[in-house]
Amino acid sequence: MTFLKISKAAVIGAGSWGSVLANVLVKNGLDIKIWTRESKQVTELNEQHTNHHYLPGLKYDERLVATDDLAAAVNGRQVILLVVPTVAIRSVSQKIGKILQTSNERPLIVHASKGLELGTHKRISEIIAEEIPEANRAGIVALSGPSHAEEVARQDITLITAASADVAAAKTVQKMFMNDFFRIYTNQDIIGVELGAAFKNIIALGAGALNGLGYGDDAKAALMTRGLAEISRLGVAMGAKPQTFIGLSGVGDLIVTCTSVHSRNWRAGNQLGQGVPLADVIKNMGMVIEGITTNKAAYELAQQRQIEMPITQAIYQVLYQGCDIKQAIANLMQREGRSE
Numbered sequence: 001m002t003f004l005k006i007s008k009a010a011v012i013g014a015g016s017w018g019s020v021l022a023n024v025l026v027k028n029g030l031d032i033k034i035w036t037r038e039s040k041q042v043t044e045l046n047e048q049h050t051n052h053h054y055l056p057g058l059k060y061d062e063r064l065v066a067t068d069d070l071a072a073a074v075n076g077r078q079v080i081l082l083v084v085p086t087v088a089i090r091s092v093s094q095k096i097g098k099i100l101q102t103s104n105e106r107p108l109i110v111h112a113s114k115g116l117e118l119g120t121h122k123r124i125s126e127i128i129a130e131e132i133p134e135a136n137r138a139g140i141v142a143l144s145g146p147s148h149a150e151e152v153a154r155q156d157i158t159l160i161t162a163a164s165a166d167v168a169a170a171k172t173v174q175k176m177f178m179n180d181f182f183r184i185y186t187n188q189d190i191i192g193v194e195l196g197a198a199f200k201n202i203i204a205l206g207a208g209a210l211n212g213l214g215y216g217d218d219a220k221a222a223l224m225t226r227g228l229a230e231i232s233r234l235g236v237a238m239g240a241k242p243q244t245f246i247g248l249s250g251v252g253d254l255i256v257t258c259t260s261v262h263s264r265n266w267r268a269g270n271q272l273g274q275g276v277p278l279a280d281v282i283k284n285m286g287m288v289i290e291g292i293t294t295n296k297a298a299y300e301l302a303q304q305r306q307i308e309m310p311i312t313q314a315i316y317q318v319l320y321q322g323c324d325i326k327q328a329i330a331n332l333m334q335r336e337g338r339s340e
């Protein structure tokens, strides 16, 4: 595709991240329709310009239009930005694919979600490519990097990456999001960007758990460093470029998710470390904790490919096999000595 100036886009998913990205685009002068399956949220966004459950206290731009009619959100838009949890990407993409086939449109598809599909272990752009026919999409771009909705909402400085094999598509997305607080880089390694985004959530669960158990900064730095080593190992085996893991969507996102109180994954791990049962952690969060499902996918991939991922394995044992967290940490510490 050629480089496009975007004036109309749809945002699919009005959780914390989708609604804040939509708000950024409205402030950048775009005409934005945001879709949510929750009709109460549509009324709240259109009438009060708030999204209380996800971002209490935030006033959204009054020009942001919400709808629960997917066709009305998608039709006539040059860009469709998907920001639903990974588990919902396939079903939502399928519906969008059918709508675009009927209207015979060909928008650019962007996603800002972070995870792998359970069972298939597919990346989000792979799922989208399967569900939206090529004749009805102009390109697929992944938007990813160290960014919490709570901080972008207050226009803190944030730098992220638009990744696509299609350079013009990535540049189009870069251009539509850039402003004085939001800076976008491009990257052609969409595999590495999507995998870094998905896998860092696993390590963030571990960082939160260490905090909940009362460990200090040494333990956190060790977990992040060795975590980066093992997620890069799996990522490179899956076709990612090693240097992508030292970029914004790799170590950048790992740092923010392992250290920020805004992170849902870190907060979930913190509660687990304090002894809260997993079912209660999930119920209390009321928002997606992507690392829980991605941990299962990454564990299975590591087993299949015989890649050593001791931290991912320890977290899997805690989440899915009933292992006590302290025992899982003791097991990690008692592993045979290694070289870096």
Ligand SMILES: NC(=O)C1=CN([C@@H]2O[C@H](COP(=O)(O)OP(=O)(O)OC[C@H]3O[C@@H](n4cnc5c(N)ncnc54)[C@H](O)[C@@H]3O)[C@@H](O)[C@H]2O)C=CC1
Residues within 6 Å of the ligand: 013, 014, 015, 016, 017, 018, 036, 037, 038, 054, 083, 084, 085, 086, 087, 088, 092, 112, 113, 114, 115, 147, 148, 149, 150, 286, 287, 288, 290
């Ligand atoms: N919250 C954040 O600061 C950031 C989140 N992300 C990623 O963005 C994605 C979305 O995250 P959040 O906005 O935090 O999630 P959220 O839990 O705040 O909101 C998810 C939204 O998707 C909708 N949804 C859930 N299941 C659905 C389904 N089956 N069909 C249709 N809609 C469905 C919900 O109604 C809600 O509007 C995740 O993959 C997350 O990792 C990425 C960067 C920052």
Ligand SMILES: O=C(CO)COP(=O)(O)O
Residues within 6 Å of the ligand: 114, 145, 146, 147, 148, 201, 204, 253, 256, 257, 262, 263, 264, 265, 266, 288, 289, 290
């Ligand atoms: O991806 C994120 C930060 O870059 C958001 O992480 P959480 O889903 O853990 O909040």
